[in-house]
Amino acid sequence: MDRKTIDIITLGCSKNLVDSERLMRQLEAIGYHCTHDTDNPHGQIAIINTCGFIGDAKEESINTILQFIERKNKHQLSKLYVMGCLAERYLADLENELPEVDGFFGKFDFMNLLSQIKKLNEPVQVPSYERKVTTPRHYAYLKIAEGCNRFCTYCAIPLITGRYKSRTIEDIEAEVNWLAKQGVKELQVIAQDLTYYGIDIYHEPKIAELIDRISQIKGIEWIRLHYAYPTNFPLDLLKVMAQRDNVCKYLDIALQHSTDHMLSVMRRHITQQQQTQLIDTIRKEVPGIHIRTTLLVGHPGETAEDFEKLKQWTKQMRFERMGCFAYSNEEGTFAAQNYKDDIPQGIKDQRVEELMSIQEQIADEINHSKVGTKMKIIIDRTEGNYYIGRTEFDSPEVDGEVLIDKNDGELIIGEFYNALITNADTFDLYAKII
Numbered sequence: 001m002d003r004k005t006i007d008i009i010t011l012g013c014s015k016n017l018v019d020s021e022r023l024m025r026q027l028e029a030i031g032y033h034c035t036h037d038t039d040n041p042h043g044q045i046a047i048i049n050t051c052g053f054i055g056d057a058k059e060e061s062i063n064t065i066l067q068f069i070e071r072k073n074k075h076q077l078s079k080l081y082v083m084g085c086l087a088e089r090y091l092a093d094l095e096n097e098l099p100e101v102d103g104f105f106g107k108f109d110f111m112n113l114l115s116q117i118k119k120l121n122e123p124v125q126v127p128s129y130e131r132k133v134t135t136p137r138h139y140a141y142l143k144i145a146e147g148c149n150r151f152c153t154y155c156a157i158p159l160i161t162g163r164y165k166s167r168t169i170e171d172i173e174a175e176v177n178w179l180a181k182q183g184v185k186e187l188q189v190i191a192q193d194l195t196y197y198g199i200d201i202y203h204e205p206k207i208a209e210l211i212d213r214i215s216q217i218k219g220i221e222w223i224r225l226h227y228a229y230p231t232n233f234p235l236d237l238l239k240v241m242a243q244r245d246n247v248c249k250y251l252d253i254a255l256q257h258s259t260d261h262m263l264s265v266m267r268r269h270i271t272q273q274q275q276t277q278l279i280d281t282i283r284k285e286v287p288g289i290h291i292r293t294t295l296l297v298g299h300p301g302e303t304a305e306d307f308e309k310l311k312q313w314t315k316q317m318r319f320e321r322m323g324c325f326a327y328s329n330e331e332g333t334f335a336a337q338n339y340k341d342d343i344p345q346g347i348k349d350q351r352v353e354e355l356m357s358i359q360e361q362i363a364d365e366i367n368h369s370k371v372g373t374k375m376k377i378i379i380d381r382t383e384g385n386y387y388i389g390r391t392e393f394d395s396p397e398v399d400g401e402v403l404i405d406k407n408d409g410e411l412i413i414g415e416f417y418n419a420l421i422t423n424a425d426t427f428d429l430y431a432k433i434i
Contacts, residue, residue: 005033005043006117009068010134011061012051014190014226016084018143020049021131023083023110029126030118036134045079045117046071049110050086052160054328061086069100079117083110085160107161108146129175136380138414139186139222139396140179144172144210148192150229152256153267153335154299154327157192164193166201169210173217180219185414186378187220188395193229195237205234215244221416222246222378224395228253230278231270238285248392251282252292252321257299257306258313265301267334272313279317290393292321295355298348299327300339307351314358320366321399322359324352360426367400367424374434377402377419379411387411389419391429400427408432 006027010020024034035043046068050061061084071077081103087094088106095104103116111128133140147161176187189211191197198206215223223246225237230253241247257263258272283289295314297307314322326348329341377389380396389402402419404411411417411433419431 004031005035006045006047007038007041007043008034008036008047008049009041009064010037010049011064012049012053012057012085014141014188015143015146015192016049016051017134018131018141018190019084019107019110020047021134022128023047023113024132024134025130026111026114026126027117028132030114032117034132036132041071044077045081046077047081047083047113050082050084052084052086052089053156054330056328058086065098065101069098072100081105081113081116083107083113089156089160127174127178129171130178133179133182133184135396136414137183138378138380139188140184142172142176142179142187142189142214143167143191144189144194145191145197149196150193150231151267151334153265153339154296154330154333156330156333159332161192164196164200166196166198166206168201169198169206169213172210173213176214176217176220180217183414185219185416186222186224187214188224188226190226192227194225195228195233205232205236207234208236208240211237211247212240212244215240215246220246222248222392224248224250224392226252226395230255230275231268233278235281235285238282241286241289249286249289250292250393250395251286251289252395254294256294256296257302258310259306262299262302262306262310265339266296266299276313276317290320292323292395292399293319294323294325296325296327297351297355298343298345300335300341300343302327302343311355311358314355315362318362318366319359320363320393322356322363323398324355324359326352363400364424364426367426367429370421370429371424373421375402375419375421375431376416377431378416379404379413381413382406389417389431400429402429402431404431404433 008020010017027034051057068080072080079102082101083105087104145166147164148158149164151158194207260271329336375391377391379387379389381388385406386403394400418434420434421429421431423430
């Protein structure tokens with residue numbers, strides 16, 4: 001057991017990962033060595049950054065805490081701290097049920113862990129935006145805001161994170177400049193709702209200006225946008241995406257459903273016609289764009305007719321990337337308090353399977369249409385006999401990849417190459433470097 005090593009375990013989304021990276025940078029500034037998600041934790045202190053979004057994520061968080069409590073009971077660990085969304089949402093319950101944990105910290109007070117771990121006479125002199133990047137060094141996640149003001153019926157995020165809080169453009173620019181100096185070439189811009197960015201502090205949407213400004217920072221070659229919201233979408237963002245070569249032709253925009261009935265039940269404040277028109281506009285203004293969306297089935301009130309219409313709309317829209325999730329009844333949400341969760345889990349799961357089967361066919365056709373084309377790719381890693389890369393249309397962890405045979409020549413991790421797509425399957429592409 002290493003007394004100067006702290007093991008950090010991050011569960012949940014990339015927004016949590018950024019918080020862990022910030023904390024790790026501060027801890028290392030006061031003399032600790034931090035490991036992240038290691039298979040063999042050996043530090044004297046462990047910090048678990050939890051997720052509290054849906055049932056499966058909460059269960060994973062609890063199980064992970066219990067595993068580390070067992071390590072502590074075996075004297076393999078001296079201190080155990082828990083932070084993040086689960087602690088934010090269920091602080092009192094966790095403190096009562098898990099007294100073995102030495103401290104719980106929520107979503108917004110986790111930096112107070114520093115004073116728990118080492119009593120400080122003065123603050124650590126490290127800018128708050130600096131992080132220990134745990135992703136491959138050529139890309140990083142850039143969190144531009146916290147919270148959400150949308151209050152969709154099914155979503156617990158506003159209960160956990162509170163109202164929307166934008167960072168200033170200047171603060172974000174400082175972080176991007178710092179990341180670029182560390183060798184980061186690719187940014188995944190993230191927030192619970194990108195399209196609301198700036199309204200709370202500038203009183204108007206500022207996402208287009210922000211992306212335009214960070215796209216001018218030297219060294220940043222790809223900027224990819226995650227988690228837009230369709231209602232009142234800021235169309236000026238499309239002009240920036242079309243004009244700036246280093247802004248990827250990629251947009252992650254959660255649509256959730258298609259029928260007017262379900263969009264109203266979910267309190268999405270948009271109609272099917274408006275959604276369809278928005279997608280058509282995005283594709284017209286940014287030719288070649290790949291749209292990633294998520295759909296939610298099994299929400300209370302979803303009829304068989306609603307689902308059949310959703311299937312037809314999915315076939316019509318032909319999203320390049322799509323995920324589908326079954327409704328989870330989350331305490332405290334509008335749906336949990338006002339609707340009966342009356343759709344059996346088996347039907348929910350069947351609907352997910354049907355919708356994903358449709359999407360797999362669409363994805364397969366789109367991927368095969370790329371065979372014979374030339375594309376810019378970045379190399380992430382090696383795996384077996386292949387170099388593994390991505391195109392601008394592929395976000396790490398969630399999208400497909402490009403495989404290049406190692407026998408075709410030596411490549412450098414983190415470098416860009418031009419490639420000829422030679423083959424495809426449903427999710428991945430195969431290529432040769434030109």
